[in-house]
Each structure stands twice: as structure tokens, then as C-alpha cells.
Amino acid sequence: MAMISMTVNGKTHSAEAEGRTLLVEFLREKLHLTGTHVGCDTSQCGACTVHVNGQNVKACTMFAAEADGAEVTTIEGMANGDGSLNVMQQAFQDHHGLQCGFCTPGMVMSATKLLEENPKPSEQEIRDYLQGNICRCTGYHNIIKAILAASGQDMPAVAAE
CATH class of the missing domain: 3.10.20.30 (Beta-grasp domain)
Known part of the structure; x- marks a missing residue:
């Protein structure tokens, strides 16, 4: 020990x-x-x-x-100082970027890092960055919409894959 x-x-x-x-x-x-x-x-x-x-x-x-x-x-450390959801967490909630919620902590952590590195990613850049995060419920569409929203971008129709 x-x-x-x-x-x-x-x-x-x-x-x-x-x-x-x-x-x-x-x-x-x-x-x-x-x-x-x-x-x-x-x-x-x-x-x-x-x-x-x-x-x-x-x-x-x-x-x-x-x-x-x-x-x-x-x-647990991602929330704002007053305990409210940060921009990314709020975007996931607002745009239904979760279903069962199991992958959500890892998705939020990765998405936050993505926006630190690339503040205005394209849909394809988001998809590429999240390749190491698996969601078995959402189909990723709303996750991508949430990340686009958190980045302050318009949310075009997200392509189905």
C-alpha cells in the first residue's frame, strides 16, 4: 500500500x-x-x-x-461554483444528449475538452473527437446537437449514421 x-x-x-x-x-x-x-x-x-x-x-x-x-x-467538478450546471452539462440536458446517462459523464468530459481545443468544431470534428466514447442509447444525434449548442453554433440537421 x-x-x-x-x-x-x-x-x-x-x-x-x-x-x-x-x-x-x-x-x-x-x-x-x-x-x-x-x-x-x-x-x-x-x-x-x-x-x-x-x-x-x-x-x-x-x-x-x-x-x-x-x-x-x-x-463532479464540472458544475459552476454555485452548483448549477455548466454550459456543456446544460446543453446535454436542453438538447436531450442523454438517455440512460451511463456514458454522459465521459461524454461531457470529452466534449468539454474538445471545445477547449476547438471552440467551434464541425459536426464531423465532433464525431471524430468522440470516437473513444461509446453511447448505446442515443445514436449520437442529440449529443452532437448539445456540443454544437454549447459551442454557440447553430444546430443544422445532424446527419444520420
Whole structure:
């Protein structure tokens, strides 16, 4: 067991963990931040996406020890300071970018990072960026509309695929 410390959503946390403990397990089991979901354990679905030192990371593929000393943001840290939904979260709600909600935390984290990197992405750029995030319910149309809305763009008819 090793003591691991990281700043998560602006607060410093420390807890003991085995060397094999994945970041997603550390967040959920040690810090009780259960918004980060475990979907596949193989880095395929993106449900566990968090930001580590400002980068998208699938928390099922990173050991907690690798995040020792890091700045981590989870879906719980995405809300505005007053607790209201941020622009991306509100867009997902307003444009029905979720159904069962299982993929939503990872989608919101990835979509937020996309807009940091590309503030006005095209529909195709959104589709390309989200390739590492799987949604089994929505068909992605409303997710794309939500991201376009959060970017302040008009929402054309989203192509079916």
C-alpha cells in the first residue's frame, strides 16, 4: 500500500492504495466520487473519462499512483461554483444528449475538452473527437446537437449514421 495524494476538483485528497489500483477505482472507492463510471475496463467505451493535468484520460487505463500529485477533474467538478450546471452539462440536458446517462459523464468530459481545443468544431470534428466514447442509447444525434449548442453554433440537421 502506498499513500497517494492528488487534487481532485480543486480539493487535495490522500488515501492509501495498492500499486495495481486503477484511477477509476481510486476515485470511486477511496474518494467516493461515483460520477466517473466503469463501463468496459478496456479503454473502449470512454465512460470513465476524466481530466488529468488538463488532458482527457480514460481512468480505467491509468494507475492511481500515476496520478499522484496530479490535478484531476471529474464530472463532479464540472458544475459552476454555485452548483448549477455548466454550459456543456446544460446543453446535454436542453438538447436531450442523454438517455440512460451511463456514458454522459465521459461524454461531457470529452466534449468539454474538445471545445477547449476547438471552440467551434464541425459536426464531423465532433464525431471524430468522440470516437473513444461509446453511447448505446442515443445514436449520437442529440449529443452532437448539445456540443454544437454549447459551442454557440447553430444546430443544422445532424446527419444520420
